[in-house]
Amino acid sequence: MSQLFTPLQLGPLALPNRIVIAPMCQYSAEEGRAGDWHLMHLGNLAQSGAGLLILEAAAVEPRGRITHADLGLWDDQTEAALGQVLTSVRRYSDMPLGIQLAHAGRKASTQRPWDGGAALAPDAEHGWQTVSASELPFAEGQPAPLSLDQAGIDGIVTAFAEAARRAERIGLELIEIHAAHGYLLHQFLSPLSNRRSDQYGGDLQNRMRLLLAVFDAVRGAVSGKVAVGVRISATDWVEGGWDLEQSIELAKVLDERGCDFIHVSSGGLSPIQQIPVGPNYQVPQAQAIKAQVKMPVIAVGLITEPAQAEAILQEGRADAVALARGILFDPRWPWHAAAALGAKVKVAPQYQRAEPHGARGLFDSE
Template sequence: MSLLFSPLQLGALELANRIVIAPMCQYSAEDGCATDWHTIHLGHLALSGAGLLIIEATAVEARGRISWADLGLWNDANEAALAQVLESVRRYSAMPIGIQLAHAGRKASTARPWDGGGVIAPDDPKGWQTLSASALPFSDGDPPPQAATVEDIDDVVQAFVDAALRAERVGLDVIEIHAAHGYLLHQFLSPLSNRRDDDYGGSLENRMRLTLRVFDAVRAAVPASLPVGIRISATDWVEGGWDLDQSLVLAQALDRRGCAYIHVSSAGLSPRQKIAVAPGFQVPFAEAIKRAVHMPVIAVGLITEPQQAERILAEGRADAVALARGILYDPRWPWHAAAALGASAVAPPQYLRAEPHAHKGLLRAG
C-alpha cells in the first residue's frame, strides 16, 4: 500500500492522504477581502484529491500584508468575504481546508510580483510604515522598518489571536502560524534581523519568545479540536543567521506545547542567502526535525514526482509532503500520483468519467 495515500492524523483531524497543498499568495484581494479569484483558485485545488489545502498567507493586521493586494483576516468584512468563498468551495468538496496566519513585518508594503514586487515607500498611497524586530531593512536602500515596541508586540500577538478566532468562526479545519520566509516571526527568530537588547532579542530563548507567545495564545484561544501547526524556515542559508540547530530547539519547544505539526521550509530572511537548490533540497531539514519531535513533520521544496514523495515517506524522512508550484502546474497531481503508485484518489462525481481505462478503480467519489 502506498504511504503517500495512507491517512495522517494532525491533532484531532484525520487527513485521507499525506499530500498537502502549501499556502501560495495570490495578491488578488481587495482591502484584505477574498474575491471571486479565490473562489476559482481554491475551488479547483479543492477538487484535486489532496489531503489538505492550506489557504495563502493571510495577514492578521493591515500593516502585516506583503502587498496592498494581500488576503487578510483582521476585520468583519474580511471574515464575511472568506466565509462566502468557503461556502462555495465546500458545496462541492469535503477536503479539509486550513489557513496560514501571517504578518510580513519588514517585507510588507510591496508591489504585486507581476508589477515588479518592489518596496512601496510609506508615503505612497499604496504603501505604509513597516514593523520589525529591529530597524533594519530587508535590502540596502529600502525604507527602514520601525523597531517594534513591547506594546506593538502585544498588539501583534492579539492580532494573531483575533484572526484565529475568525478562522474558527468561518469553519476552517487547521490553523498554520507563519514563522518562515523572512516574515515578522522569522525576523524575531534570526540574529541577522533581530538586534534587540530586551526580552525579545539576544539569546535564542529571547528570540524565540514572540513565536512561542503567538503559538501559545492561538492554541489557548481556539478549541482543542482545531489543530494549530506552524511553518518555519529551518535555515537562512546565511552564515551567522538562523540555522537548523536553532530550529531544532524551537521545534522541540513547540512539540512540548502540543503543536499539531511543523511544516519545514527554508530561506527568505536575507538577500544574501545562498541556496543549494536541487530536487527535495529541504527534505534533510525536515528529516532532522522529525528525529527530534513527536508531532508530524511536513516536507516541502521541489518535491515533484510521485515516487520521490513516496520514498521520502518510506524512508521516514517526513510524515507528509507539500506541493505549491507543482500543483499549480498540475492541479490533478494527486490523481497522477495515485496512478503511478497503485493507489486511488478522491474526485468529484462529475469527473469520475475522466478515469483512464488503464487505471480502473483509480478515482472514487468524495
C-alpha cells in the first residue's frame, strides 16, 4: 500500500494524503488584496488531489511584503478579499486549506521577479523602508534596514497574532509561520544577520526569542481547531550561519510548545550561500529533525517523482512531502502519482471522465 496516500494528522487537522502544496508567492495582489488571479490559481490547485494546499506567504503588515504586489492579511480589506476567493474555491473543493503568515524584513521592498527583482530604495516607486534584526542589508550595495526596537518587535508579534485571527475567521484550517528563506524571523535566528546585543541577539536562546514569541502569540490567537506549524531553513549553507544543529534545538523547543508540524527547507539568508541542489537535497535535514521530535515533519525540495516521494515516506525520513514548482508545472501531479503507485485520489465529479482506461479505479468518487 502506498504510504504517500495514507492519512496524516497535523494537530487537529486530518489530511487525506501526505502530499502538501507548499506556499508559492504569486505577486498578483492589489494593496495586499487577493483577486481574480488567486481565484484561478487556487481553484486549479484545489482540484489537484493533494492532501493540503498552503496558500502563498501573506504579509502581516504592509512593510512585510516582499514586493508591492504581495498578498496580505493585515486589515479588513485584505481579509474580505481573500475570504471571497476562498468561498468560491470551497464551493467545488473540500481540500484542507492553510496559509503561510510572513514578514520579509530586510528582503522586503523589491521589484516583482519578472520586473527584475531588484531591491528598491525607500524613496523609489513601490519602495519603502525595511526593518530587520540589525542594520545589515541582504547584499552589499542594497538599502540598509532599520533595526527593530522593542516597540517594533512587540508590533510584529501583535501583527502575526491579528493576521492569525483573520485567517481563522475566513475559515483557514492551518497556519504556517514563515521562519525560513532569509525573511524576518530567520533574520533574527541567524548570527549572520542578527548582531544584536540585547535579549534578542547573541546566544541561541536569545536569537530564537522572537520566533517563539510569534509562535506563542499565533497559537494563543486561534482556536484549537486550527493547526499551527513553522517553516524553517535548516541551514544557511554559509559557514558560521544558522545550521542543522541549531535547527534541531529550535525544533525541540517548538515541539515542547505544542507545534503541530515543522516544514523543513533551507537557504535564502545570504547571497554567498553554496547550496548542493539535487534531488532530495533537503531531505537529510528533515530526517535529522524528525529523529528528535514528535510532531510531523514535512520535507521539500526537488521531490519530483512519485517513487521518490514514496521512498522518503517508506524509509521514515519524513511524514509528508511538499511540492512547489513541480506542481505548477504539473497541477495534476497527485493524480499521476496515484496512478503510478496503485492508489486512489479524490476528484471533482466534473473531472471523473478523465480517468484513463488503463487505470480504472484510480478516481475516488466519494
